[in-house]
Amino acid sequence: MMELESLLKQYFGYTSFRPGQHEVIQTLLDGRDCLAIMPTGAGKSICFQLPALMMPGVTLVISPLISLMKDQVDSLVNQEIPATYINSQCTFEEAKARFAAIRAGRVRLVYISPERLENEFFTSFMQSLPISMFIIDEAHCVSQWGHDFRPSYCAIKDWIAALPKRPVVGAFTATATEKVKEDMMNLLGLEKERIFIGGFDRPNLYFRVVRTNRKLDFALSYVQQHKEESGIIYGATRKEVDRVYEELTRRGIRAGRYHAGLSDDMRRTMQDAFTYDRLQVIVATNAFGMGIDKSNVRYVIHYQMPKNIESYYQEAGRAGRDGAPGECILLFSRQDIMIQKFLIEQSVNDPQQQAVEFRLLNAMVRYCEGNHCLRHYILTYFGEHPSWQRCEKCGNCDQETVEEDMTEQVRSICLCVDELKGRFGMTMVCDILKGSQNAKVRRYGFENNSAFGMLGDFTLSEVRDMVRQCIDDGYLDQSDGKYPIVSLTAVGRQALSGHQRIVQQKVVASDPVPELPKRQQKRRAGAIDEDALRPLFDTLRAVRLELAKDEHIPPFVIFSDATLWDMAALKPDSLEAMSDIKGVGSFKLHKYGRQFVSAIQSYIENQ
Numbered sequence: 063m064m065e066l067e068s069l070l071k072q073y074f075g076y077t078s079f080r081p082g083q084h085e086v087i088q089t090l091l092d093g094r095d096c097l098a099i100m101p102t103g104a105g106k107s108i109c110f111q112l113p114a115l116m117m118p119g120v121t122l123v124i125s126p127l128i129s130l131m132k133d134q135v136d137s138l139v140n141q142e143i144p145a146t147y148i149n150s151q152c153t154f155e156e157a158k159a160r161f162a163a164i165r166a167g168r169v170r171l172v173y174i175s176p177e178r179l180e181n182e183f184f185t186s187f188m189q190s191l192p193i194s195m196f197i198i199d200e201a202h203c204v205s206q207w208g209h210d211f212r213p214s215y216c217a218i219k220d221w222i223a224a225l226p227k228r229p230v231v232g233a234f235t236a237t238a239t240e241k242v243k244e245d246m247m248n249l250l251g252l253e254k255e256r257i258f259i260g261g262f263d264r265p266n267l268y269f270r271v272v273r274t275n276r277k278l279d280f281a282l283s284y285v286q287q288h289k290e291e292s293g294i295i296y297g298a299t300r301k302e303v304d305r306v307y308e309e310l311t312r313r314g315i316r317a318g319r320y321h322a323g324l325s326d327d328m329r330r331t332m333q334d335a336f337t338y339d340r341l342q343v344i345v346a347t348n349a350f351g352m353g354i355d356k357s358n359v360r361y362v363i364h365y366q367m368p369k370n371i372e373s374y375y376q377e378a379g380r381a382g383r384d385g386a387p388g389e390c391i392l393l394f395s396r397q398d399i400m401i402q403k404f405l406i407e408q409s410v411n412d413p414q415q416q417a418v419e420f421r422l423l424n425a426m427v428r429y430c431e432g433n434h435c436l437r438h439y440i441l442t443y444f445g446e447h448p449s450w451q452r453c454e455k456c457g458n459c460d461q462e463t464v465e466e467d468m469t470e471q472v473r474s475i476c477l478c479v480d481e482l483k484g485r486f487g488m489t490m491v492c493d494i495l496k497g498s499q500n501a502k503v504r505r506y507g508f509e510n511n512s513a514f515g516m517l518g519d520f521t522l523s524e525v526r527d528m529v530r531q532c533i534d535d536g537y538l539d540q541s542d543g544k545y546p547i548v549s550l551t552a553v554g555r556q557a558l559s560g561h562q563r564i565v566q567q568k569v570v571a572s573d574p575v576p577e578l579p580k581r582q583q584k585r586r587a588g589a590i591d592e593d594a595l596r597p598l599f600d601t602l603r604a605v606r607l608e609l610a611k612d613e614h615i616p617p618f619v620i621f622s623d624a625t626l627w628d629m630a631a632l633k634p635d636s637l638e639a640m641s642d643i644k645g646v647g648s649f650k651l652h653k654y655g656r657q658f659v660s661a662i663q664s665y666i667e668n669q
Contacts, residue, residue, distance in 0.1 A: 063084070065116075066079075066084065066087060066088075066112065067079070069112060069115060069116070070108070070112065071647060071648070072647055072648045072649070073112075073115070073141050073142075073143060073647050073648075073649065074108060074112075074141065074645075074647050075625075075643075075644065075645040075646045075647035075650060075651075076644060076645070076647075077644075079105075080104060080105045081104075081260065081261070082098075082100060082104065082258055082260040083104075083105055083108060083109055085258060086098045086100075086109040086232075086258050087108075087109055087112055087113055089256050089258075090109075090110065090113040090195060090230055090232055091113050091116060091117070093230055094230065094254065094255070094256055095230060095231045095232065095252045095253050095254060095255040095256070096232050096233070096252075096255055096256045096257070096258060097201070097232075097233045097243070097246055097247060097252060097255050097256075097257045097258070098232065098233070098234050098235075098257075098258045098260070099234075099235055099236070099237070099238050099243065099257075099258070099259045099260065100234070100236065100258070100259075100260035101236050101237075101260060101261070101262050101263070101264055101379065102236045102264070102376065102379030102380070102383060104236075104260050106199075106234045106236070107134065109232075109234065110123070110195065110197045110232050110234070111138065111143065111171065113195060114170050114171050114194075114195060115143065115170060117194040117195055118192065118194055119191070119192035119193055119194035119195075120164060120169060120170065120171070120172055120191060120192070120193055120194065121170060121171045121172070121193075121194060121195040121196075121197060122172050122174065122188065122193055122195070122196050122197065122229075123171055123172065123173045123174070123197045123199060124174065124175070124176050124179075124196075124197065124198045124199060124215075124218065125147075125173050125174070125175065125199050125200070126175065126176070126199070126200045126203055126210070126212060127175075128147075128149045128150070128151055128175070129330075129333055131147045131149065131173035131174075131175075132147060133337065133356075133616065133619075134173060135147045135171075135173055136615050136616065136619050137619045138171065140613075140615060140619050140620070140650075141647060141649055141650065142649045143170065143171070144168055144169050144170045144171070145169065145170065145171040145172070145173070146160045146163065146164070146169050146171075146172055146173070147160075147172070147173035147174065148160055148161075148172065148173075148174055148178065148184070149174065149175055149178070161187065164187075164191070165187075165191070175214075176203075176212060176214035176215050176217065176218060177214045179214070179217055179218065179221045180214070180217065185221065185224075188225075189224070189225060189226060192227070193225060193227075193229040194229055194230065195229050195230045195231075195232065196222055196229045196230070196231045196232070197231075197232045197233075197234065198215070198218060198231070198232070198233045198234065198250055199234050199235075200234075200235055201215075201233035201234055201235045201246050201250060202235040202237065202238050202242050202246065202372075203215045204216060204218070204245055204246055204249045204250055205238075205241070205242040205245035205246065205249070206245075206415065206418075210373075215249075215250075216249060218250055218251070219249060219250055219251030220251075222251055223251065231250070231251070231252055231253070231255075233246055233250050233252060236375075236376055236379060237262070237372045237375050237376055237444065238372075238444075239372070239443075239444065239445070240445060242372075243257075259445075261441075261446065262375075262440065262441055262444045262446055263437065263441055263446075264379060264382065265455075266382045266385055266386065266387050266388060267378070267379070267381055267382050267387075267388050267389070267390050268387070268388070268389045268390065268455065268456065268457075269378070269390045269392075269436040269437060269440070269456045269457060270389070270390070270391045270392070270436070270456065270457030270458075271391075271392045271394055271429070271430050271436065271457060271458070272391060272392070272393050272394065272457070273394050273395065273430075274393060274394075274395065275395050277365055277366075277393045277395070278305075278306065278309060280393060281295060281306060281310075281363055281365060281393070282309060282310065282313065284361075284363065284391070285310060285315055285317075285342070285343055286313070286315065288360070288361060289315075289342065290596075290600075291342075291360035291361060292336075292339065292342060292343070292356070292358055292359050292360055293342070293343045293359060293360060293361040293362065293363065293381075294343070294344055294345075294346060294350070294359055294361075294362045294363070294377075294380055294381075295343060295344070295345045295346070295362075295363045295364075295365055296345075296346060296347070296348065296350070296362065296363070296364045296365060296366075296368070296377055297345060297346070297347060297365045297366060298347070298365070298366035298367075298368070298398070298401050298402065298405070299347070299366075299401065300321045300322070300323045300347060302365060302366065303319055303320075303321050303345050303346060303347055304319065304321075306345045306365060307319035307345040310343065310345065315342060315343065316340070316341050316342040316343070317341060317342065317343050317344065317345060318332040318333075318335055318336055318341040318343075318344040318345070319332060319344065319345045319346065320332050320333060320344055320345070320346035320347070320350045321346060321347040321350075322347065332344065333350075336356065337356050337616045338610065338616050338617065339358075339607060339610075339616075339617050345365075348368070348373060348377065356380070356383070356616065356618055357383040357384040357618040357622045357623070357624075358383075358384060358386075358617075358618050358622060358623040359380050359381050359382070359383065359388065360381060360382070360386075360387075360388050360389070360623075361381055361388060361389040361390070361391065362377060362378050362380055362381045362388070362389075362390050362391070363391045363392075363393065364377070364378070364390075364391070364392040364393060365393055366393070366398045366401060366402075367392065367394050367398035367399070367402060367426060367427070367430055368402075368426060369402045369405065369406065369419065369422065369423055369426065370419075370422035370423060370425065370426050371422070371425055371426055371429060371440065371443050371444075372422070374392070374426065374429075375440060375444075378390035378392075384618070384622035384623050384624040384625075385622075385624045386622075386623050386624040386627060391457075392430065394430040394431075398430075399423075399427055402423055402426075403420070403423070403544065406419045406420065406423065416544070417542075417543060417544075420542065420543050420544045421542035421543070424540070424542050424543075424546055425443060428530075428533070428534075428540075429443075431526075431527075431530045432458075432530055432531075432533075432534045433458055433461075433527075433530075433531060433534065433567070434458060434534055435451060435452045435453050435456060435458055435459050436453075436456040436457060436458050436459075437453040437455065437456050437459075438450070438451060438452070438453060464567070465565050465566075465567060466565065466566060466567075467563060467564070467565055468528070468531075468564050468565065468566045469562075469563050469564040471517060471528055472528075472532060472537060472557055472564045472566075473557060473558055473564075474495060474513055474516040474517055475491070475495065475513075475517075475528060475529055475532050475537070475538070476532070476537055476538070476550055476554045476555070476557055476558040477512060477513045477516075477558060478491055478494050478495050478511070478513035478516070479491055479538055479548050479549065479550045479554070480550050480554075480555070480558060481511050481512060481513055482494075482508075482548075484547055484548070484549030484550070485547060486547060486548070487540075487545055487546055487547050487548060488526065488529055488530075488540070488546070488548055490502070490503070490508075491529055491548055492522060492525045492526050492529060493508075493522075494508050494511060494513055494514050495513060495514075495515070495516055495517040495518075495525050495529075496515070496517060496518060496520070496522050496525050497509075497514055497515030497516075497517075497518040498522075529548070531566060532554070533548070535553075535566070536551055536553045536554075537550075537551060537553055537554035537557055538550060538551060538554055539551050590627060590630075590631050592627075595627065595630040595631060597665075598629075598630040598633075598662070598665050599626055599627060599630045601661055601665050602626045602629055602630060602658060602661060602662070603617075603623075603626060605657055605658060605661045606620050606621060606626065609654060609657065620650070620654060621645055621646070621650070621654070621658075622645055624644070624645065625643060625644060625645035625646065628643045628644055628645070629643055629658060629662065633662050633666065634659060634662065635659065635662070635663060636659065637651060637652075637655045637656065637659065639659075640655045640658065640659055641655075
């Protein structure tokens with residue numbers, strides 16, 4: 063343990079392991095396979111990078127995207143950890159030199175894409191070397207039941223089996239449902255594996271759903287009010303990405319865009335500019351999903367609802383990877399549902415897979431429409447069982463609410479659903495309760511139902527919120543599928559026939575505004591006073607940027623924002639004091655420490 067902690071401090075600058083890290087590391091060092099499901103920001107990479115330093119031979123790391131492996135190798139090399147990558151962007155001479163370095167034993171970690179395993183030369187070359195460890199990053203890509211499915215991941219099991227000596231195998235991912243977990247264990251060929259499931263909670267992230275049809279106004283206002291921060295805006299379609307990007311640039315904001323309609327060179331240019339802090343914000347489709355390892359992203363805005371919780375949590379998790387506070391805001395309107403259904407129909411042909419996609423989409427819709435605690439919903443979705451119902455640290459929990467007697471409204475809703483005998487969905491239920499005289503209602507003769515028009519004094523949007531609340535409270539059940547139907551539960555039937563008073567928490571209506579209430583701003587800032595420390599932080603950030611330019615590496619590779627905030631708060635006046643800052647390892651201390659100590663002292667003297 064002491065040796066591991068010594069290496070952790072020496073190379074990565076931390077004095078202790080995060081929860082779950084030591085157990086995973088020790089399992090790999092003991093020669094046992096493992097599957098680790100740990101949320102973004104929990105330090106998965108250290109779990110295999112540290113054992114790679116202690117094991118003989120080479121560690122092979124499967125990484126899904128070129129940009130991702132480049133960022134990780136840049137960070138490792140900057141910490142004087144011998145690592146390299148081999149991909150399609152390497153020139154012949156570069157590849158030749160890297161193979162020679164691997165053969166000579168000068169490289170401990172080699173990053174490749176899963177498609178590289180299909181290359182005969184690479185396979186033959188690796189079969190002649192001692193591979194101590196085989197790591198599969200983003201391991202959920204092997205499952206058709208999850209998101210980001212990559213067929214090439216399915217070749218991993220046979221490739222490992224063909225090696226002269228089987229290495230230790232580790233599979234890592236940030237999000238996985240029970241079905242995806244089973245696929246990872248079976249399809250990746252893990253043997254006698256230990257399974258580690260870290261808590262999915264990201265306490266440094268603030269989640270919020272904003273229901274609005276004025277998405278562009280919100281996004282523009284938010285970005286303008288956070289000019290000092292780096293952020294991502296995800297759009298569902300190229301058209302929306304282009305529209306938001308054009309509006310941002312028109313207003314003088316340093317924005318970029320990223321989607322499959324751009325050339326490879328343009329996408330690479332945009333991502334590099336964002337990574338190197340030359341852009342403040344990037345607007346992107348989910349093509350920008352796993353390809354970002356930038357640690358100082360402070361906010362992620364989803365301009366449209368994603369297709370499933372897994373995608374959303376992974377994309378939102380790009381915020382706050384350094385452990386500092388981040389915001390995850392989802393802008394939602396009913397049109398988002400139709401867009402995602404259309405995209406599923408266009409991209410998925412297999413009926414069984416379509417059914418899976420629609421089931422996942424329905425769970426995403428429930429996240430957006432409900433008044434439940436957002437953090438509790440996410441954790442429950444991934445199989446955790448929080449002891450609390452309200453986190454008091456998300457947009458829904460922070461909403462102002464009042465208790466309201468909803469007995470008559472709930473009974474009216476239950477009566478309507480009971481009359482429909484579980485044959486129709488929410489839209490029809492709402493139309494009947496509202497008293498809508500549309501063609502579909504008249505075709506079925508539902509204007510003669512007892513429940514017709516019972517909630518006619520409310521807007522259709524308000525009726526829908528009431529029905530959704532009844533689903534959340536267990537009075538109604540909603541099926542999965544492309545066209546979910548609503549049915550009455552036993553609790554709902556009791557409410558319909560009983561005489562108990564039903565009280566619900568109702569949200570006090572207010573217009574969505576980009577800025578958070580003061581109490582949320584204070585929470586978001588964490589334990590430090592960002593306003594007071596901002597001038598020194600900006601000074602340190604300028605030093606970091608100049609060093610990054612000199613070395614042609616992303617600024618966050620030198621030090622994360624969280625490390626700079628610690629420096630600003632503690633103001634170390636010597637290298638010894640600087641060594642106590644989180645994220646400052648011995649290599650970085652001697653490489654960069656003097657510049658930052660000098661900058662802090664100059665700032666104090668000028669003050």
